[in-house]
Amino acid sequence: MSTLVIESDFTVAWKVVQVRVGRGFVESVRGPEEGLQYLSYRWPVTSGTCYDEARLKCLRALQKRFPCEAARDAFILAAQEARMLAS
Numbered sequence: 001m002s003t004l005v006i007e008s009d010f011t012v013a014w015k016v017v018q019v020r021v022g023r024g025f026v027e028s029v030r031g032p033e034e035g036l037q038y039l040s041y042r043w044p045v046t047s048g049t050c051y052d053e054a055r056l057k058c059l060r061a062l063q064k065r066f067p068c069e070a071a072r073d074a075f076i077l078a079a080q081e082a083r084m085l086a087s
């Protein structure tokens with residue numbers, strides 16, 4: 001008897017948040033994984049209460065230990081703190 005293995009990619013997503021890095025184009029962030037990538041590698045300010053909370057909450061949302069929409073809210077606050085939230 002053979003074993004059937006089904007691979008699946010489950011993506012954790014939220015309603016799109018638009019940010020602007022520097023004077024660049026508006027970019028869309030679609031979930032906590034992308035949010036964590038932005039916070040880790042593209043964020044101009046790497047400290048602050050909102051920044052730290054957003055990193056932690058995005059990581060926990062990816063681990064399915066925190067609600068995705070609450071992580072989105074934390075990401076938006078961090079974007080506002082860094083003056084990156086696009087209108």
